[in-house]
Amino acid sequence: MxxxxxxxxxxxxxxxxxxxxxxxxxxxxxxxxDRNRLSQNLTQLKQDLAPNMALRIVAKSLPSIPLLKEVAAIMKTNRFMTFNAPMLEAVSESFPDADQLLGKPFPVQAAAKFYSNQSRGVPRGRIGWLIDTNARLAEYAELAAARSLTLDISLELDVGLHRGGFLPGDDLDRALATIHQSAHLNLHGFMGYDAHVAKAPEAFGMRRGALTKSLSTYRAALAQARAIFGPDHVQKMIRNGAGSPTFRLHKDTEILNEVSVGSALVRPTDFDTDLLKLYxxxxxxxxxxxxxxxxxxxxxxxxxxxxxxxxxxxxxxxxxxxxxxxxxxxxxxxxxxxxxxxxxxxxxxxxxxxxxxxxxxxxxxxxxxxxxxxxxxxxxxxxxxxxxxxxxxxxxxxxxx
Known part of the structure; x- marks a missing residue:
């Protein structure tokens, strides 16, 4: 034809x-x-967030300080996810009270350079340094001790995407013990990105199964953290997950207490999915x-x-x-x-x-x-x-x- x-x-x-x-x-x-459509999407986001679920804005998906300010003001959040050194510096300068969580691990040299810049007067806010291995954790512990710093550490969990991070088990126990025993490290939280869940077809319950498996992995990691840090610390720490493709699947704060969203607010074609059709x-x-x-x-x-x-x-x-x-x-x-x-x-x-x-x-x-x-x-x-x-x-x- x-x-x-x-x-x-x-x-x-x-x-x-x-x-x-x-x-x-x-x-x-x-x-x-389109500012009108952006506003429409922010209104939709407010409706879609689970009760008491905090929002972390994904800065790489909205990489403009005026755009981030617009979103942060409307959504009343100071939480950002940042992905590289220039972005970390820019958000630190523009949002002095920002709570930043790194979206990928940095070489320890990048963290050292950031703190060298701090000595020149760049405001810092709070930064959760993302750690994916015990080897990297040891490097950050050495940096913190050498500079008499207390670093907030967020551990990356592999909840099914399989691009690195900790699985529940001995390696995670060792990382948690290292943080707990250190005078220079603080457990800021966990981060588990589950974009793979949105790719799973709904047929035969495959998406629901992928989500259940992801949350089970996260739940097991939280249990390990409770055993070392106690339930109060785990209840209050950052329990980050999701992203634009999957945040709407998280209906309560039993496991996650914050979700990361960025691209959904401008909805490029890669995000033309059934879960974001109202954006x-x-x-x-x-x-x-x-x-x-x-x-x-x-x-x-x-x-x-x-x-x-x-x-x-x-x-x-x-x-x-x-x-x-x-x-x-x-x-x-x-x-x-x-x-x-x-x-x-x-x-x-x-x-x-x-x-x-x-x-x-x-x-x-x-x-x-x-x-x-x-x-x-x-x-x-x-x-x-x-x-x-x-x-x-x-x-x-x-x-x-």
Whole structure:
């Protein structure tokens, strides 16, 4: 069966967004955050959080200090999850009372450098250093003793994702004992990321089974901690888990007492899941159309295009955009797609579409990012779209991984 022409009229939402950008004189590829949709998503998040469940904002997914301030103020939280040294410094400077939990382990040299910077007056707040092995724990214990520090230690648990961390058992017992016996270490909490649960199909109870197994692992680790630190300490410490893909599955605070959320609030395409269907896409790339021209012509094999174009009406229009090769998929005008044979370009990306692509040169093509964490760092200041106009520009954090 031959494909049908997927081109057609533009979505009114993107026409309003285009008008707002043109009114600002925008001519470069630009990242846009929809503040109204962000607010809608924050309202939804308040409804979805389990009673008494604390929220930790995932800074890598929203890597802009003004954006983080907006979310933190509305959600009334000072808890952040940070993932690299520049991000740790930026959040420390901008949120002096921040409770930060590292989302991945740092080399001990990075922690040492951070504390060297502290001596130059950078505010610190509270930091839970994530530890995944006893070897790394020994390095942090040595750093703390050498600098007369008390470090808050969070132990990473492998609750089923299998990318490292402690399992219940002897290694975890040894880590807990090391912290308990040290004058320089404090058990800040546990972190167990369960993104794999959302990937499990609901059929045959596979998702429910994955969640049950993950929580059982976490429960066993908590039992080990209680045996050494006592129930009061474990009740009060950070018991972090979940993430945007799975936070809605955690309905009470019996095991977790906080969940981490970031990407759900702008919902890139990687988060178009059944669990997040009530969250609106709030992040788009706007790329000017440099050239809008006729049917597909593939270099060297132009003669074959006559046949291909006749069989596929979605090769009737070529659109070369300003920039490209982003982690994103075109969403407006409808029916545009990347031409795999022609190849990708970060200079002038080729998109192809049907005969009714309603574009002229200098109009905007809109793309929906597949993720937020890298894309938000690629465009300079982020345009804030609110009530039909560009009302602000938010600076992203420094590019980092």
């Amino acid at each position: 031959l494909p049908h022409d997927k081109s057609g009229p533009r979505d009114a939402y993107f026409l309003r967004l285009q008008s707002a950008l043109k009114a600002q004189g925008q001519t470069q590829p630009t990242l846009v955050v 609106a896409p709030a992040l788009f790339i706007a790329a000017p159309a440099l050239k809008v021209i006729g049917p597909m012509q593939t270099p060297v094999i132009e003669k074959l295009d006559r046949i291909k174009n006749a069989l596929n009406p979605n090769l009737s229009t070529r659109v070369f955009i300003h920039g490209g090769y982003w982690k994103a998929m075109p969403v407006d005008p409808p029916g545009l797609s990347i031409h795999k044979t022609y190849g990708r370009s970060s200079n002038q990306e080729l998109l192809v579409g049907g005969a009714h692509v309603p574009l002229v040169a200098d109009d905007f093509v809109f793309l929906h990012p597949t993720q937020s964490e890298a894309v938000l760092l690629q465009f300079g200041d982020i345009a804030v779209f609110e009530d039909g106009a560009i009302t602000d520009h938010w600076a992203p954090m420094a590019t980092s991984t």
